[in-house]
Amino acid sequence: MxxxxxxxxMQDRFLRGENSAVSIVQHFLQRIARYDKQIGSFLSVNETxxxxxxxxxxxxxASGRPLGKLAAIPVSIKDNILVKGCLATCGSKxxxxxxxxxxxxxxxxxxxxxxxxxxxxxxxxxxxxxSTENSALQMTYNPWNLKCTPGGSSGxxxxxxAGRLSPLSLGSDTGGSVRQPASFCGVVGFKPTYGRISxxxxxxxxxSLDQIGPMAxxxxxxxxxxxxxxxxxxxxxxxxxxxxxxxxxKMDGSIRGLKVGVPWQFLEGLLPExxxxxxxxxxILKSLGAAVVEVDLSxxxxxxxxxxxxxxxxxxxxxxxxxxxxxxxxxxxxxxLEEIYDLSKEEGFGPEVKRRILLGTYVLSAGYxxxxxxxxxxxxxxxxxxxxxxxxxxxxxxxxxxxxxAFEIGSIRDPLQMYLVDIYNIGVNLAGVPAISIPSGFCHxxxxxxxxxxxxxxxxxxxxxxxxAFEQATDFxxxxxxxxxx
Amino acid sequence: MNTEWEPVIGLEIxxxxxxxxxxxxxxxxxxxxxxxxxxxEVCVGLPGSLPVLNKEAVRKAVQFGCAIxxxxxxxxxxxxxxxxxxxxxxxxxxxxxxxxxxxxxEVIVELNGDEKTFPITRVHLEDDAGMLKHxxxxxxxxxxxxxxxxxxxxxxxxxxxxxxxxxxxxAIKAILQYIDASDCNMEEGSLRFDANVSVRPKGExxxxxxxxxxxxxxxxxMELAIESEIRRQIREYxxxxxKHPDEVVVQSTYRWDPExxxxxxxxxxxxxxxxxxxxxxxLVPIVLTEAYIEEIRKALxxxxxxxxxxxxxELGLSSHSAFILTSxxxxxxxxxxxxxxxxxxxxxxxxxTIEFAGRLKDSGQTIMDLGIPAKNxxxxxxxxxxxxxxxxxxxxxxxxxxxxPEKDPQSIVSENPDYQPLHxxxxxxxxxxxxxxxxxxxVSDYLSGHEKALxxxxxxxxxxxxxxxxxxxxxxxxxxxxxxKS
Numbered sequence: 001m002x003x004x005x006x007x008x009x010m011q012d013r014f015l016r017g018e019n020s021a022v023s024i025v026q027h028f029l030q031r032i033a034r035y036d037k038q039i040g041s042f043l044s045v046n047e048t049x050x051x052x053x054x055x056x057x058x059x060x061x062a063s064g065r066p067l068g069k070l071a072a073i074p075v076s077i078k079d080n081i082l083v084k085g086c087l088a089t090c091g092s093k094x095x096x097x098x099x100x101x102x103x104x105x106x107x108x109x110x111x112x113x114x115x116x117x118x119x120x121x122x123x124x125x126x127x128x129x130x131s132t133e134n135s136a137l138q139m140t141y142n143p144w145n146l147k148c149t150p151g152g153s154s155g156x157x158x159x160x161x162a163g164r165l166s167p168l169s170l171g172s173d174t175g176g177s178v179r180q181p182a183s184f185c186g187v188v189g190f191k192p193t194y195g196r197i198s199x200x201x202x203x204x205x206x207x208s209l210d211q212i213g214p215m216a217x218x219x220x221x222x223x224x225x226x227x228x229x230x231x232x233x234x235x236x237x238x239x240x241x242x243x244x245x246x247x248x249x250k251m252d253g254s255i256r257g258l259k260v261g262v263p264w265q266f267l268e269g270l271l272p273e274x275x276x277x278x279x280x281x282x283x284i285l286k287s288l289g290a291a292v293v294e295v296d297l298s299x300x301x302x303x304x305x306x307x308x309x310x311x312x313x314x315x316x317x318x319x320x321x322x323x324x325x326x327x328x329x330x331x332x333x334x335x336x337l338e339e340i341y342d343l344s345k346e347e348g349f350g351p352e353v354k355r356r357i358l359l360g361t362y363v364l365s366a367g368y369x370x371x372x373x374x375x376x377x378x379x380x381x382x383x384x385x386x387x388x389x390x391x392x393x394x395x396x397x398x399x400x401x402x403x404x405x406a407f408e409i410g411s412i413r414d415p416l417q418m419y420l421v422d423i424y425n426i427g428v429n430l431a432g433v434p435a436i437s438i439p440s441g442f443c444h445x446x447x448x449x450x451x452x453x454x455x456x457x458x459x460x461x462x463x464x465x466x467x468x469a470f471e472q473a474t475d476f477x478x479x480x481x482x483x484x485x486x
Numbered sequence: 487m488n489t490e491w492e493p494v495i496g497l498e499i500x501x502x503x504x505x506x507x508x509x510x511x512x513x514x515x516x517x518x519x520x521x522x523x524x525x526x527e528v529c530v531g532l533p534g535s536l537p538v539l540n541k542e543a544v545r546k547a548v549q550f551g552c553a554i555x556x557x558x559x560x561x562x563x564x565x566x567x568x569x570x571x572x573x574x575x576x577x578x579x580x581x582x583x584x585x586x587x588x589x590x591x592e593v594i595v596e597l598n599g600d601e602k603t604f605p606i607t608r609v610h611l612e613d614d615a616g617m618l619k620h621x622x623x624x625x626x627x628x629x630x631x632x633x634x635x636x637x638x639x640x641x642x643x644x645x646x647x648x649x650x651x652x653x654x655x656x657a658i659k660a661i662l663q664y665i666d667a668s669d670c671n672m673e674e675g676s677l678r679f680d681a682n683v684s685v686r687p688k689g690e691x692x693x694x695x696x697x698x699x700x701x702x703x704x705x706x707x708m709e710l711a712i713e714s715e716i717r718r719q720i721r722e723y724x725x726x727x728x729k730h731p732d733e734v735v736v737q738s739t740y741r742w743d744p745e746x747x748x749x750x751x752x753x754x755x756x757x758x759x760x761x762x763x764x765x766x767x768x769l770v771p772i773v774l775t776e777a778y779i780e781e782i783r784k785a786l787x788x789x790x791x792x793x794x795x796x797x798x799x800e801l802g803l804s805s806h807s808a809f810i811l812t813s814x815x816x817x818x819x820x821x822x823x824x825x826x827x828x829x830x831x832x833x834x835x836x837x838x839t840i841e842f843a844g845r846l847k848d849s850g851q852t853i854m855d856l857g858i859p860a861k862n863x864x865x866x867x868x869x870x871x872x873x874x875x876x877x878x879x880x881x882x883x884x885x886x887x888x889x890x891p892e893k894d895p896q897s898i899v900s901e902n903p904d905y906q907p908l909h910x911x912x913x914x915x916x917x918x919x920x921x922x923x924x925x926x927x928x929v930s931d932y933l934s935g936h937e938k939a940l941x942x943x944x945x946x947x948x949x950x951x952x953x954x955x956x957x958x959x960x961x962x963x964x965x966x967x968x969x970x971k972s
Contacts, residue, residue: 082534095533102527104534201534207767237538237770314767317566320577321531325627341570364568364762373764 002027003164004480007073007221010167014061014072021054021061021072025116028074032119032165035484040140041150041160043079044087045119050074053116060114068113069228075110076166078154079120080127081212082201083107086117090203091125091135091153094328094348104201105233106170106212113228118166121156125350126319127177127205129153130421133409134352141409142184143481144447148406151184153177157215158185163484168225169215174206175307176401176425178213179437183401183450186439186479188471189215190222190464193457194432195240198233204318206311207238209429218477219438219468223247226460240458250461251468256289258466261394263297269423271404274449277441278400281451284440284473285398295390295397302379303427304419308356309363309376310430316360322348355415380430387431388456396466397454399424401437405447424452434460436467439476448476489724490688493716494696495645495681499658500636501668502614502676503546509613509635510537510580517674521619521628529633531575536768537613539564543635544772545782546667547587547611550637552783553661554606556591560774564611564766569759573616573627581612581638583763587772594791595657596809597650604654605642612636637667643682643693648709648716655679655705656813660790663815672703679708683715684735685723694731698739699749711742711749793818801831810839820853820860828864830871837867841884857891866895878953879905908954911963914947917955918963921946922971929968940964 002010002024013019029047036042057072077083080090082100084107089095103111110117124134132140132155140155142148143163150159154171158181161169171178173191182189190213197212204210214225226247232239262282270278282292324330324344331343349357363372390397401424412418428435433454440451451470455463471477508515511528527535551558565583588609595602616632618625639658645651659677662668670677684696699715702708719735726734737758740749753759788796790812797808812818821838828834842853842863853863866887870880883905886898899905908914921943922929931939940961947960 088533090533098533100534101532102534199534200536203533204768235538236536236768238536238768313764317568317576317578317762317764320568320570321533321575323570323572323577325572326530326575327532337572361762364764366760366762369762369764 001486003031003167004485006218007070007167007216008224011069011071011073014057015067017061019072021057021116022051024072025050025054025074025118028118028166031163035163036165038141038146039143039159039163039165040138041121041156041163041165042076042119043089043091043122043137043156046086046117049085050116050118057114057116068115069224070110070113070115070168073115073168074118074166075115076119076121076157076160076169077107077117078123078157078169078171080123080172080203080205081106081170082203083117083120086120088120088203089137090127091123091132091137092348092350092353093136094322094344096137097329098327100201102201105198105235106229107201109228109231110170115168121154121160121169123156123171124153124177125353126203126315127153127172127174127210128315128352128356130176130180130418131407131409131412132156132181134350136350139409142406142447143484144186145406145445147408148447149184149409151181151402151406153181154189154213154215155181158182158187158189161185161187161215161217162481164217164480167216168221170225171213171215172202172205173211173213173429174209174311175429176422178215179401179425179435179450179452180422182215182437183448183452184406186448186450186476186481187215187217188219188222188436188438188467188477189213189450190226190436191428191434192226192230192460193240193434194429195238196434196460197229198231198236198239200233200235204314206314207318208314209307209311211429219436219464219471220248220251222436223251223464223468226464230460245461247461247464250465252465253469253472254289255285255466255469258285258290258396259394260285260290260292261295261390261397262292263295263300263390263397263399266297266300267399269403270400273443274400274403274405277443277449278398278451281440281470282398284470288469288473292398293394295393297386297390297397297427299379299383299386300423300427303383303430304423306376306379306383307426307430308359308419309372310380312356312360313364313373314360316357316364319353319357324348352415383427384431387427387433391456395455395462399452399454401425401450401452405443405445405449428454431457433457434463436463438467438471439479440470440474441476442479448479491685491716491720491723492688492690493646493683493685493712494643494693495651495683495712496643496696497641497645497651497655498680498682499639499655500678500680501639501658501662501670503543503635503637503667504669505540505542505546505635507540507542508633509540509543509611511633513633515634517631517671517676519630521626521630524630525632529575530629531577537580537766539769539772540635543611544587544774546635546665547609547637548774548779548782549665549786550639550662550667551588551591551609552779552786553665553789554588554591554593554609556588556606556609558774558779559585559587559589559772560776561585562587562610562772564769565763566766567761567763569761571615572625573618573632575616575629575632579612579615580766580769582610584765585771586610593654593657593661595653596794596805597653599805602650604644604657607640607642609637609639612638643684648712651681651712652705652709655708657790660813660815664787664789666787675703678703681708681712681715683712683719685716685719695735695737697735697737700739700741700752702742704744707742707744707747710747715740715749790815797831797835803832803835807832807835807839811835816852816854823860824864824867826864827861828867830867833871834864834867837863837884841881845884845888856888858887859892862887862894869895869899873956873958875899875905875907876948876953876956878948879907904952906954907956908951911959914951914955914960915963917947917950918960918967920950921964922967929971932968
């Protein structure tokens with residue numbers, strides 16, 4: 001079955017001529033047509049362009065020209081990452097008519113390696129949320145349980161991979177937005193070191209925290225995407241000045257002697273079921289020869305307030321450009337300049353986006369900046385230091401991704417409760433370190449639960465390597481939601 | 487009692503750097519092209535676009551910093567300055583608020599025969615806004631200028647008269663031209679001035695409330711604007727002697743209206759904008775090495791003040807002439823070119839800054855614009871100084887050179903019988919005899935020691951020969967004849 005194979009196998013079969021690119025694309029387009037009415041993971045599907053590209057790749061293969069690392073593999077892309085000529089709504093009414101006039105660097109790199117961009121996936125509006133319920137355009141449902149959210153903000157990407165509607169997907173992770181939906185959807189989601197993947201063409205939310213992250217059904221496919229995407233970019237000065245790295249060749253399944261740090265103090269509030277799955281994950285790591293040590297990440301209790309100050313401060317300025325002057329939806333009620341600004345934002349933005357712009361504007365205001373923004377930056381510096389100290393004692397830190405598995409749609413209404421969903425994820429973004437969520441078990445209702453592995457800055461390969469070892473010893477990643485298995 | 491008022495003025499000068507590309511994008515930094523042609527996704531603030539710093543702009547800012555003897559910061563940073571305006575594509579400007587690239591510095595200016603030192607607070611890099619164009623019924627924005635590199639040069643409040651303000655600004659302009667950092671084209675807005683103006687009773691130690699007049703783009707407008715603001719503030723204080731000074735002049739911002747020649751109130755303090763400055767997360771700090779700065783410092787060309795001193799000490803120009811000439815880099819370069827074939831720098835300087843400048847005054851053109859080769863001016867001066875033509879004829883020759891810029895003065899003289907100097911001594915003697923005969927009183931005045939009387943007689947002779955005789959010869963003949971007579 002084409003959709004149950006890994007992207008690497010799929011590419012291999014294409015190269016060997018067992019499957020044509022057109023047949024691969026048609027297979028996934030058919031699955032989208034059949035299942036996405038239920039799941040709602042795609043905001044737009046590139047049917048014509050994807051088939052054209054597949055035909056082109058088939059010809060390319062027939063003519064014997066060299067083919068890229070991602071040849072003929074369909075990839076879906078979160079709707080806040082630009083694909084030239086395609087809509088890039090960011091899940092917002094404001095950009096519901098916005099067609100990207102240029103390619104994100106990540107998009108360009110995928111296409112240079114002959115990937116086929118099959119469509120754009122749903123997300124919380126401007127990546128602000130943890131359930132994809134903040135999308136102004138449609139709902140996305142968790143393929144494991146359609147009553148539940150897929151997590152967020154990259155919920156469309158998580159659900160698309162879980163439902164095997166696209167083998168690979170790109171999300172973005174500002175405060176857990178790749179790892180948490182990966183955990184809820186039972187797939188692999190990786191947040192690289194800040195600066196490893198270019199942000200050029202990723203619509204900014206919190207610029208100092210945002211990072212594009214690959215999602216797939218297994219670690220090897222994520223590693224393959226990292227080999228393509230992880231490199232410096234002349235259009236993003238915050239990228240790490242370093243070329244691509246080898247991931248796949250390093251993934252030998254061995255973590256013998258690896259010290260795994262666990263911040264037990266910080267994990268006190270973990271719900272019993274999540275605790276059971278987490279403990280079980282640690283046992284698996286130990287059985288592979290890893291040693292578990294305790295590390296101190298007690299400062300992470302301040303990570304949520306620090307994050308919601310820094311991210312919203314940056315967001316309040318990043319989103320200022322959505323003013324109704326040059327692109328996006330301008331309020332038809334507006335007549336004066338002030339009305340264009342006020343009404344376009346009022347009509348175009350949803351409540352969570354408005355809340356975060358207001359919060360960010362407030363924390364940067366004269367008279368409040370020292371108490372909020374500057375203090376939060378100090379907290380961030382301390383958190384970075386605490387991670388650095390912790391990594392003196394261990395090579396990898398293990399933690400849950402979420403205090404609980406996927407929750408029901410509409411069940412969390414208080415925004416502050418929703419912010420707490422990412423309690424285990426946000427510190428990683430503040431520290432700029434790499435972290436992965438991998439399938440590690442199920443709750444009694446059969447909903448997946450992910451395990452998070454965190455590495456020191458620049459140790460992206462090591463994180464993938466440890467995750468791959470865990471994956472080789474387990475079969476959680478092979479589970480497919482029964483309704484979408486065929 | 488009459489209070490003596492002391493104006494205190496600080497200037498902020500925005501200079502457009504003449505780099506090839508913009509401050510944060512590879513789009514051309516070029517004025518006057520079709521609207522919205524010199525733009526990339528960065529210049530118009532499209533979603534997902536990121537700024538990347540132009541190294542050439544950094545180099546030019548450092549050159550300027552070295553030229554004013556400022557301290558070049560080894561680490562400087564960019565900040566976001568938020569405000570909404572349609573010509574501001576991101577609705578925030580990227581500027582340097584907390585850590586500018588140049589700290590301190592000074593400019594020395596010749597003022598009424600004295601040298602005055604103007605201390606400079608800071609110089610920072612920032613990007614320019616686009617330009618609004620108003621049409622009937624709608625307005626458009628041209629983003630060609632958006633993102634062009636500027637340096638903002640902030641003086642201490644060390645200026646006390648409108649004349650000082652323009653002398654200081656002219657000195658800044660000259661430095662920018664000497665180091666080739668800016669075209670300083672005032673019509674194109676590549677130099678713009680904001681003035682902070684306050685007045686206080688002479689002797690008062692603290693500064694009173696200041697008002698800011700923004701966006702003046704000529705020296706004369708700036709003088710007018712400052713003059714009128716000083717008068718307004720004095721008038722306010724004088725007519726409200728019982729009120730607290732803070733209530734008389736409130737902190738406010740004006741825009742200079744060049745048409746009406748008056749300041750127009752933009753906003754007063756209670757409506758002051760809160761720019762919510764915070765560090766730009768999309769850019770990394772500018773980190774410079776001592777070696778880089780030293781290399782730039784060593785490679786600095788001759789600066790206006792150095793050239794001025796050379797003109798005074800080596801060429802014997804008066805300090806005023808040297809200042810006038812060196813303030814105008816192109817004219818000064820032209821002077822040097824002419825000097826290569828002329829040994830009379832003082833005469834050459836006078837002819838350029840008085841005779842030719844006077845003839846060109848109303849046209850708005852320069853001698854370079856006319857296309858008169860510098861060598862021809864040198865020849866003219868040589869002819870005068872070597873007695874080949876008289877001063878009077880020289881003025882007519884200069885008139886002719888303006889009409890026929892390519893024609894050399896020798897041909898002009900040889901082709902025009904009126905310009906032939908009178909070499910016939912017998913004829914001159916006739917005029918001398920006549921002058922002596924017709925002016926007995928002057929003759930006796932001269933004999934009784936009044937030297938001036940001789941000049942009068944020379945003048946009479948020159949009139950009779952229509953200026954064609956050589957004045958030293960006439961002088962000599964007169965003295966001889968009067969002596970012989972007495």
